[in-house]
Amino acid sequence: MRAALPILAVLAVIVALWYAATVWMNAPWVRDQAARAGQEVTTSQLVRETMSQERPVLPAPHQVIAELWKGVTGQAVTSKRSLVYHAWVTVSATLLGFAIGTGLGILLAVGIVHNRAMDLSVMPWAIASQTIPILAIAPMIIVVLNSVGVQGLIPKAIISAYLSFFPVVVGMVKGFRSPDRMQLDLLKTYNASQGQTFWKLRWPSSAPYLFASLKVAVAASLVGAIVGEMPTGAVAGLGARLLSGSYYGQTIQIWAALFMAAIVAAGLVFIVGGIERATLKRMGLVR
Amino acid sequence: MAEKAVIEAKGVNLVFETNDGPVQALKDVNLTVGKGEFVSFIGPSGCGKTTLLRAIAALETPTGGTLTVNGMSPDAARKARAYGYVFQAAGLYPWRTIAGNVKLPLEIMGFSKAEQDERVRKVLALVELDGFGAKFPWQLSGGMQQRASIARALAFDADILLMDEPFGALDEIVRDRLNEELLKLWARTDKTICFVTHSIPEAVYLSTKIVVMSPRPGRITDIIESTLPRERPLDIRDTPEFLAISHRVRDGLRAGHSYDV
Numbered sequence: 164m165r166a167a168l169p170i171l172a173v174l175a176v177i178v179a180l181w182y183a184a185t186v187w188m189n190a191p192w193v194r195d196q197a198a199r200a201g202q203e204v205t206t207s208q209l210v211r212e213t214m215s216q217e218r219p220v221l222p223a224p225h226q227v228i229a230e231l232w233k234g235v236t237g238q239a240v241t242s243k244r245s246l247v248y249h250a251w252v253t254v255s256a257t258l259l260g261f262a263i264g265t266g267l268g269i270l271l272a273v274g275i276v277h278n279r280a281m282d283l284s285v286m287p288w289a290i291a292s293q294t295i296p297i298l299a300i301a302p303m304i305i306v307v308l309n310s311v312g313v314q315g316l317i318p319k320a321i322i323s324a325y326l327s328f329f330p331v332v333v334g335m336v337k338g339f340r341s342p343d344r345m346q347l348d349l350l351k352t353y354n355a356s357q358g359q360t361f362w363k364l365r366w367p368s369s370a371p372y373l374f375a376s377l378k379v380a381v382a383a384s385l386v387g388a389i390v391g392e393m394p395t396g397a398v399a400g401l402g403a404r405l406l407s408g409s410y411y412g413q414t415i416q417i418w419a420a421l422f423m424a425a426i427v428a429a430g431l432v433f434i435v436g437g438i439e440r441a442t443l444k445r446m447g448l449v450r
Numbered sequence: 451m452a453e454k455a456v457i458e459a460k461g462v463n464l465v466f467e468t469n470d471g472p473v474q475a476l477k478d479v480n481l482t483v484g485k486g487e488f489v490s491f492i493g494p495s496g497c498g499k500t501t502l503l504r505a506i507a508a509l510e511t512p513t514g515g516t517l518t519v520n521g522m523s524p525d526a527a528r529k530a531r532a533y534g535y536v537f538q539a540a541g542l543y544p545w546r547t548i549a550g551n552v553k554l555p556l557e558i559m560g561f562s563k564a565e566q567d568e569r570v571r572k573v574l575a576l577v578e579l580d581g582f583g584a585k586f587p588w589q590l591s592g593g594m595q596q597r598a599s600i601a602r603a604l605a606f607d608a609d610i611l612l613m614d615e616p617f618g619a620l621d622e623i624v625r626d627r628l629n630e631e632l633l634k635l636w637a638r639t640d641k642t643i644c645f646v647t648h649s650i651p652e653a654v655y656l657s658t659k660i661v662v663m664s665p666r667p668g669r670i671t672d673i674i675e676s677t678l679p680r681e682r683p684l685d686i687r688d689t690p691e692f693l694a695i696s697h698r699v700r701d702g703l704r705a706g707h708s709y710d711v
């Protein structure tokens with residue numbers, strides 16, 4: 164409970180600032196309308212009207228929450244207007260991409276740790292891959308795959324994997340190299356093979372590093388999936404909601420989709436954190 | 451000494467190439483360790499005790515001279531799993547229970563499940579840790595962890611035991627007890643033990659042979675054959691014989707130092 168207090172205080176400050184910004188940013192339009200109608204606006208009227216516009220520059224928090232609530236509970240979850248439906252479309256691509264990215268990241272890390280040529284060659288490429296803006300890559304992936312008849316989930320998952328493999332490679336290389344010289348020497352005195360050294364020492368030693376990477380990777384996967392939805396012609400998914408919202412100036416819809424994405428991201432990170440705690444506890448690594 | 455040599459070093463040199471130039475860690479080391487001997491290596495920090503032990507274990511390679519273990523090269527002996535090595539730190543895997551840690555070499559060496567359990571039970575009893583098999587390392591005291599690491603080195607029943615200051619981090623009371631236990635274990639199993647220590651009483655109490663070393667370059671200055679009987683109660687440390695040997699070790703250490711200045 165004690166820990167919640169500072170968080171709530173920060174939240175209250177953010178909400179207050181947000182309301183202030185709402186008034187400030189939406190006021191010109193209200194004044195404009197009033198001037199055109201030849202009316203005077205009182206301050207209280209101004210404040211009220213800045214918070215009830217249909218297409219505000221910046222929607223008020225309660226408008227976003229209401230839209231979010233409507234999107235989640237207003238219709239069946241299978242409906243195209245349900246935010247739950249769109250979130251699921253995005254999450255399924257996220258999870259598939261996360262799985263691919265994690266698998267690829269671990270495999271590359273294994274290669275880097277065991278093979279000198281890979282050690283020298285893979286990392287620069289991996290780093291280079293992340294310096295290219297994903298917004299430039301995503302449409303190319305979509306278009307190229309589309310031309311060979313692959314659409315829907317897979318292209319988005321690939322963009323997701325493209326973003327999520329990197330933290331896994333970096334974390335796992337460090338994790339696989341975390342055993343100290345004494346631990347490695349011990350296995351050498353048993354004449355352990357490279358495979359045994361990996362499974363008995365390197366792999367379990369890397370567990371804390373794995374989960375740290377996975378938390379970053381799962382959030383990156385979600386970003387990848389959302390970005391991947393933007394150039395697909397806006398059919399479904401949170402990315403599509405963001406895009407269609409901006410086409411039609413539906414700022415409230417954009418903000419609701421953004422909130423949904425944030426909630427999903429927090430949920431995914433929370434789930435990974437839960438698995439982390441359970442695993443490390445079972446391994447005796449947390450007391 | 452008339453027995454067959456288990457470890458034999460002839461003119462062994464070992465030079466580490468470092469960024470600040472070569473470091474001669476071992477210079478012209480000659481040593482014979484017979485079967486069933488308990489040999490202690492004693493000397494000031496940096497005199498090459500660890501390096502010598504590691505060379506015997508094939509964890510370092512001598513740059514000159516010949517070194518054999520069981521009549522073969524140290525590396526061949528390592529591959530034949532001729533020795534158990536106890537490091538200065540217990541180095542138990544935190545994610546394995548005590549039994550799991552002791553089982554580690556057995557899993558690697560491909561013992562059957564039943565045999566693994568049987569051996570774990572036996573060596574844990576040997577180091578008086580029966581009943582602690584299911585605990586994690588952090589649930590045990592430092593002395594108990596060190597005993598577990600000794601059990602781990604004993605589990606696969608190698609004939610040679612190499613121990614690098616296994617009790618260095620422990621207080622004197624625990625150390626006395628573990629020394630006594632180690633001696634009993636040695637008497638019972640007839641293993642050949644090489645034991646690195648900083649403590650003169652520990653070296654004299656445990657050993658049939660004491661190797662005194664001195665630094666820069668690391669070399670052997672004296673080899674003392676102990677005249678103490680194999681059966682050694684703790685109070686043997688107050689006998690004139692014990693004190694005489696201690697004296698000779700101390701002289702050897704001092705001589706090594708004066709050579710130095």
Ligand SMILES: Nc1ncnc2c1ncn2[C@@H]1O[C@H](COP(=O)(O)OP(=O)(O)OP(=O)(O)O)[C@@H](O)[C@H]1O
Nearest residue numbers: 466468473475494495496497498499500501502668
């Ligand atoms: N891997 C290495 N690379 C370079 N120099 C080393 C290496 N290992 C040991 N040395 C050097 O070799 C010398 C002997 O070291 P060693 O660890 O064998 O000493 P020691 O007698 O075990 O000392 P201590 O009692 O402090 O453990 C030291 O001068 C040390 O700096």
Ligand SMILES: [Mg+2]
Nearest residue numbers: 499500501614
């Ligand atoms: Mg040492």
